[in-house]
Amino acid sequence: MRNRFRSSIFVAVAVLSTAVGQTPAYKAPRTADGKPNLNGIWQALNSANWDIQGHAAAAGPLFQLGAAGAEPPGLGVVEGDEIPYLPAMAAKKKENYANRMKLDPELKCYMPGVPRATYMPLPFQIVQSQQNIMLAYEYAGAVRVVNMGAPTKSPADSWMGWSNGHWEGDTLVIDVTSQNEDTWFDRSGNFHSDSLHVVERYTPRSADTLNYEATIEDSKVFSRPWKISMPLYRHVEKNAQLLEFKCVEFAEELLYGHLRKKN
């Protein structure tokens, strides 16, 4: 009797402490070389590509698209929901938004840069080997190969930047530098300069979800570093695969239509 009593007290305490304290950390399955296994096809399920800050639904810029062109609402992915623009830069963001039909690099099918590539409304695939990790994005066939060896220096600025990675426990940490100034964070005109420095953290949180965090630093545009975070979801369909989204031809009329021969 005493034993039973004691064990039921023990169970009650255990339940209580789990409920009050932190959820026990999820431990990811391992690859053959003992690293957390992040292989898979992943996608963000949010409206950050429209606006990384919290926003209500709104009409889209083209009435012809009707409800299909509307901006879906979202709670935002920015920690504290505030982007610390330097005063002059906040004005430029507004200008970008006003001129987004001309300026948004997404409309032109330009590679999206980091972190925007992560939360485009299309999947990306992680192919993980011992030496490096490839991140292949469906959008525009953008890609980067993360060097997991000793960090190397970027040879030149590029659209998708230069990625050096390492493991911190179960978390894949990627340091991204050397991105050009031509990508945006979203369709709302949130932008950066060529001094952008992004540190990404991919942490397994269950068999089919990752937590994604990116710390964004750019002293030419922001007064302090700031952070975005969101879960990423695995495509669990048995036949899931990246398909071609070669968007160049969807953007050509916009880019070159005015140069068409007139009859």
Next chain:
Amino acid sequence: MSHRFLTSIAVGLLAAALAAGQALTSAAPAVKTSTSARTADGQPNLQGVWSNATNTPLERPQNLGAKEFYTEAEIAENEKRASQRAAAPDRAGTVADVHYDVSQFGLDRGHATLAKSLRTSLIVGPEGKVPPLLPEAQKRVADRAAAAKGHQFDSYENRALSERCILWPNEGPPMLPAGYNADLQIVQGPGYVAILQEMIHDVRVIPTDGRPHLPQNVRQFMGDSRGHWEGNTLVVDTTNFTDRTAFRNSTEKLHVVERFTRADDNTILYEFTAEDPATWAQPWSAQIPMTKIDSPIYEYACHEANYGMRNILSGARSDDREKGSN
């Protein structure tokens, strides 16, 4: 336009020069395999950055007849003549002389690491050529050319897929050497082999888990690739092409089988067979050795920097105005 210029320069160099200082020594026609290299999960290891640059033409020069291999002595002689040609300065005042310092930007073939081969053409067999086009294919090509005539500069749609930065002819499959930056990186994860070609930054993420091809109605410029291992060889089967892919005038019936075999630490032997019953009477095959290079893949932002398209079209519109046709 700049792409076209660079390409023509590179092609010119290809034709003009067997790269100086690159030894094209021995190559056994038989496939050797290296079993030492395995990935952590036991797959044959094809990983690394590879170059498929070569001085061997796809099709055999006419004067060589059915001769499939050079001798070591002939290769040495070819190489000597090529290095003499390469050493000759560009003629003063020519485009090559004024616009390009080919010793920069890796445009000089002498900078490329080339795999060793004694082959007289990449295409194997006594013919050494792409089979002649079937009559229906000839008609297709002629009809297309007739429709395009006089309209080549009307709009972006009239330009080649490569100029539009949609698909380059080297990308395949089958993957052929690009005129320059003929580099690719292979990364293997469990159940996948991913191939990133520098030209023009497309990745083929190839499942090796035995799943079926995409449904017939889902077609892609680069088709749909499925891989499996046969011993140490990765075999990749690709279907579901578009009719616009037009690999050497092929249709959407194009079917490509590629084989990747790690011959030694520094070499992958890449072989392919292409068939299309609407284009060629029989399948044809080629072998391209790939050699390991010590260099990253750079980002080739073709479309993002495609000033050429704008310049070509605005030049044509300017011509229209001068001719008063506008």
